[in-house]
Amino acid sequence: MHRKLTITVSDEVYRGLHHHVGRGEISRFIEGLVRPYVVMDDTLEEEYREAARDKEAERDALEWIEANVDEALE
Numbered sequence: 001m002h003r004k005l006t007i008t009v010s011d012e013v014y015r016g017l018h019h020h021v022g023r024g025e026i027s028r029f030i031e032g033l034v035r036p037y038v039v040m041d042d043t044l045e046e047e048y049r050e051a052a053r054d055k056e057a058e059r060d061a062l063e064w065i066e067a068n069v070d071e072a073l074e
Helices: 011-020 026-038 042-053 055-073
Strands: none
Touching: 011 026, 042 055
């Protein structure tokens, strides 16, 4: 479902949107910019939790990080 939203922008921003994004694509462009800030992706969060439960992979990652930190400090 989609909802209509009225926003107010300056003439300069409006012209820039039309020029760079194109007529008919502005809603999609704005939604793409805003979505990561207002819609939580539970799938990604669960994938991070699952990865954290993999003790062997976590141990390997920690070893890799620690080894590379020493190299970066040289």
